[in-house]
Each structure stands twice: as structure tokens, then as C-alpha cells.
Amino acid sequence: MHINQDDIVALIEAALDANYSDVRTVSNRIARSISNHDLECAKKIKSILRKKGVPLQSSGYMENLPVDSKSRAPLLEETQWPVTPLFLNQDSRNVFQTFISDVINIEELISHGLSGRLNLLLSGPPGTGKSLVAGHVAAQLNRPLYTVRLDSVISSLLGDTAKNLRQIFDFIPKKNGVLFLDEVDAVAKLRDDRHELGELKRVVNTLIQGLDSLDDQTVVVAATNHSGLLDPAIWRRFPYKINFSTPDLDMRQELWNHFLFVDNGDNSINHILAKISDGLSGADIESLAIAARRKSILAKTDLNIASTIAATINSTLGNTATPEGGEMSTANKKSIANVLHKEYGATQVDLAKILTTTRQTIASYLRE
Ligand SMILES: Nc1ncnc2c1ncn2[C@@H]1O[C@H](COP(=O)(O)OP(=O)(O)O)[C@@H](O)[C@H]1O
Ligand SMILES: [Mg+2]
Structure with missing residues (x-):
């Protein structure tokens, strides 16, 4: 274990x-520092931090988060650092690492006249890892993560929206935190007929002024599912951009390896799963895998690969099917064998393994 002694002192003091x-921030830091040596313990700490969130607040303690003056609802929340590892393709990883390195070395960059906004824009379909990236940015920088859901800040009362945004931008630099503006395209929704164009402009301007008011050190991550809806003036304020699409074959394989944990030696099953999950997001693969594992744990059986495959074939982006439990009907087995063989080039050996039957039976399925 490599816990920094200062962290132990800080933890006791904060407690x-x-x-x-501070208890959370320090505990997160400790979890991170030991995660290479003792992942189990790191996970335990993270899990306690997650579970204890609500009781702490209801015990009378409330951090001084900015609130909406009328509803008293917090305008942002402190989000835990993620436990899930991040899978990125090469281009995205390059931007991610460059961004982190630029933030860490900002003083040096500034001293050479290379200051710039530390703003990262993430765009792409839901479930592709945008929020996860924001969490990893905060974790890598060892800073608290403050998430603002812009759609909730943009209240029906637009006068308040500008005020709320200003409160948020005043709060963040004091905390040396990472500001995560989720659903940043929500301002664009103001372009509907219920609102005047002038009001929309005012909110966009407040957002821009807020971004411009931040010092060189403050890190902002914004995410949008519809980058096309984003105001160009906001778009321009984010020099770092990662554009997500649904994961490619290699990444899907990594996601299945991570979330399904089937050790089948040569990885052939996860490879087939990777092939048939083209067009699904990381979040989709995660929910298919978790659903399958849950079934097998409760049924006290091995993981039902065939039904996981059937559910995957029946899933679309953002809309996953649930793997069925129990023995699969012969008709379904035949249909899966044929689809996997003809469309995805699965061998008879693979199919025998997937459908837990003999190669002879598979051969007969394929003949029919
Ligand atoms: N690229 C990825 N790497 C690892 N996990 C992923 C990835 N994309 C999605 N996931 C899984 O799906 C979950 C939801 O992703 P999230 O970051 O909330 O997506 P988004 O914010 O783009 O809608 C993540 O917490 C993670 O478990
Ligand atoms: Mg998200």
C-alpha cells in the first residue's frame, strides 16, 4: 500500500x-493511490463513498453548493470519480492525454506565452463515455468534479438562468475543481417558440462570459449529444475536442472483455460478441454484459453465452434487449448458428462452444 501520510492526517482532520x-476528496485520493496495488480495497473505498452519499447529506451536513434562489435546489453536484476504466480509440486517447498534460504543465506553457483555455468539449451519441471522460479528467488531475446539468439549470424562468450560471462560474475557481457542463446543448433548446430570441442570446452570452471569466487554471469539460446544436461562439471556446462515435471492433472487444469477464482462453467468444455488437455503445455493451452476469449468478449457472448473443443481436443503440434465462429452444439455436456462421463467419468449433452442443449437431443445424 502506498498511502501518502499527509493524506491520513488530512483525512483525520477533515473527519x-x-x-x-474533504473526507470524500481525500478518500478518493487514497483509493486512487492504492488502486495499482490493491484494487479490491480501492473499490471498497469507492463503494463506501458512493453508498454514504445520501446519509451524509441528510445528517444535517450540506456542502455550500450554489443553489437556485427560489427552489433552493443545488445548481451543481459533486460527482464521484469513476471506477470503470476508460477505453478510448487512439485519436481520442491522444486528445485526452494532451489535455491532461497541458493542464498539468499550464504554468510552463504560460511562461512561454502559450496560455490557452483549458476547455474540453466532448460530443457524440449517448452512452459512449462522455461523462466517464469527465470523471477521468478530474481523477487524473486529482481535483473534485462538479457536474452541472444545464437542462436543469435552465429553468422556466430565464432571468434566473443567467443568475444561476453566474453563481456556478463564481463557485468553481474557489474550489479548484473541474467544472463539467453536461448537456451543454440544452441552451439551444431555448430556440423554440416559447422563448424570445433575446432571452436565448442573454443565456448564451452569460455562458460565454462565464467561460471567459475563468482563470488560466480552471478546467472545464462540456458534453453534448448534438454538437450541431451548439452555438458557434460556445464551440470556439473549447480548443480541445473529442468526437465520440460508437466503439470500433477492437474497443468493443475490450469492453466485452472488461464487462463480461468470460475467460475462454482464446477469447473467441468475446470476439464474436464484439463483431455482432457493431453500432452499440459502451453503455449498451455494459448493460448486456451485466444483465447476463446477473442472470447467471441468480440462476447459479454458467454464463449463458447463447442468450447473451441473442440479446445482443436484438439490441439497438440505446435500446438493449435482456438476455433470457434457461435452456434455449432448438429453433432459436438453429437460427443463431446460421446467423453467426453466415453473417459473422463463426466456425463450427465456436458455435459448438457457444451453443454448448457437439459439432455434429452444429453441422446439422447449418445443413437445414
Ligand atoms: N469508452 C468507454 N470506456 C469504458 N466504459 C464505457 C465507455 N463508454 C461507455 N462506457 C460505460 O457506459 C457507462 C455510461 O457512459 P457515459 O460516460 O455515461 O456515457 P455518455 O456520457 O456519453 O452518455 C460508463 O459509465 C461505462 O460504464
Ligand atoms: Mg453523460
């Missing part, structure tokens, strides 16, 4: 001060 925000 006795009932400063739960």
Missing part, C-alpha cells in the same frame, strides 16, 4: 471537522 467534502 473531526465534519468536513465531508
Whole structure:
């Protein structure tokens, strides 16, 4: 274990001060520092941090988060660092790592006259890892992550929206945090007929002023499912951009390996799963894999690969099917064998393994 002694002191102090925000920050840091050596313990800490979130707040302690003056609802929330590893393709990983390195070395860059906004824009379909990237940015920088859901900040009362945005931008630099503007395209929704164009302009301007008001050190990550809807002036304020699409074959294989954990030696099953999940997101693959594992745990059986495959074939982006439990009908087995063989080039050996039957039976399925 490699826990920094200062962290232990800070943890004790924060605990006795009932400063739960610091308890969380330090605990997160400790979890991170030991995760290479003792992943289990790191996970335990993270899980406690997640589970204890609500009771801490209801115990009378509330961090001083900015709130909407009328509803008293918090305008942002402190989000936990993620436990899930991040799978990125080469281009995205390059931008991600460049961004982190530029943030860490900002002083040096500034001293050479190379200051720039530390703003990262993430765009792409739901479930492709945008929020996860925001979490990893904060974790890598060892800073708290403050998530703002712009669609909730943009209240029906637009006068308040500008005020709320200003409160958020005043708060973040004091915390040395990472500001995560989720659903940043929500401002674009104001372009509907319920609102005047002038109001929309005012909100966009407040957002831009807020971004411009931040110092060189403050990190902003924004995410949007519809980059086309984003105001060009906002778009321009994000020099770093990652454009997500649904994962490619290699990444799908990594996602299945991570979320399904089937050790089948040569990985042939996960390879087939990777092939048939083209067009699905990381979040889709995760939910298919978790559903399949849940079934097998509760039924006390091996993982039902055939039904996982059937569910995957029946899934579309953002809309996953649930793997069925129990023995699969012969008709379904035949149909899966034929689809996998003809469309995805699965061998008879693979099919025998997937459908837990003999090669002779598979041969007969394919003949029919
Ligand atoms: N590229 C990825 N690498 C690892 N996990 C992923 C990836 N994309 C999605 N996931 C899984 O799906 C979950 C939801 O992804 P999320 O980041 O919330 O997507 P988005 O914000 O783009 O809608 C993640 O927490 C993670 O478990
Ligand atoms: Mg998200």
C-alpha cells in the first residue's frame, strides 16, 4: 500500500471537522493511490463513498453548493470519480492525454506565452463515455468534479438562468475543481417558440462570459449529444475536442472483455460478441454484459453465452434487449448458428462452444 501520510492526517482532520467534502476528496485520493496495488480495497473505498452519499447529506451536513434562489435546489453536484476504466480509440486517447498534460504543465506553457483555455468539449451519441471522460479528467488531475446539468439549470424562468450560471462560474475557481457542463446543448433548446430570441442570446452570452471569466487554471469539460446544436461562439471556446462515435471492433472487444469477464482462453467468444455488437455503445455493451452476469449468478449457472448473443443481436443503440434465462429452444439455436456462421463467419468449433452442443449437431443445424 502506498498511502501518502499527509493524506491520513488530512483525512483525520477533515473527519473531526465534519468536513465531508474533504473526507470524500481525500478518500478518493487514497483509493486512487492504492488502486495499482490493491484494487479490491480501492473499490471498497469507492463503494463506501458512493453508498454514504445520501446519509451524509441528510445528517444535517450540506456542502455550500450554489443553489437556485427560489427552489433552493443545488445548481451543481459533486460527482464521484469513476471506477470503470476508460477505453478510448487512439485519436481520442491522444486528445485526452494532451489535455491532461497541458493542464498539468499550464504554468510552463504560460511562461512561454502559450496560455490557452483549458476547455474540453466532448460530443457524440449517448452512452459512449462522455461523462466517464469527465470523471477521468478530474481523477487524473486529482481535483473534485462538479457536474452541472444545464437542462436543469435552465429553468422556466430565464432571468434566473443567467443568475444561476453566474453563481456556478463564481463557485468553481474557489474550489479548484473541474467544472463539467453536461448537456451543454440544452441552451439551444431555448430556440423554440416559447422563448424570445433575446432571452436565448442573454443565456448564451452569460455562458460565454462565464467561460471567459475563468482563470488560466480552471478546467472545464462540456458534453453534448448534438454538437450541431451548439452555438458557434460556445464551440470556439473549447480548443480541445473529442468526437465520440460508437466503439470500433477492437474497443468493443475490450469492453466485452472488461464487462463480461468470460475467460475462454482464446477469447473467441468475446470476439464474436464484439463483431455482432457493431453500432452499440459502451453503455449498451455494459448493460448486456451485466444483465447476463446477473442472470447467471441468480440462476447459479454458467454464463449463458447463447442468450447473451441473442440479446445482443436484438439490441439497438440505446435500446438493449435482456438476455433470457434457461435452456434455449432448438429453433432459436438453429437460427443463431446460421446467423453467426453466415453473417459473422463463426466456425463450427465456436458455435459448438457457444451453443454448448457437439459439432455434429452444429453441422446439422447449418445443413437445414
Ligand atoms: N469508452 C468507454 N470506456 C469504458 N466504459 C464505457 C465507455 N463508454 C461507455 N462506457 C460505460 O457506459 C457507462 C455510461 O457512459 P457515459 O460516460 O455515461 O456515457 P455518455 O456520457 O456519453 O452518455 C460508463 O459509465 C461505462 O460504464
Ligand atoms: Mg453523460
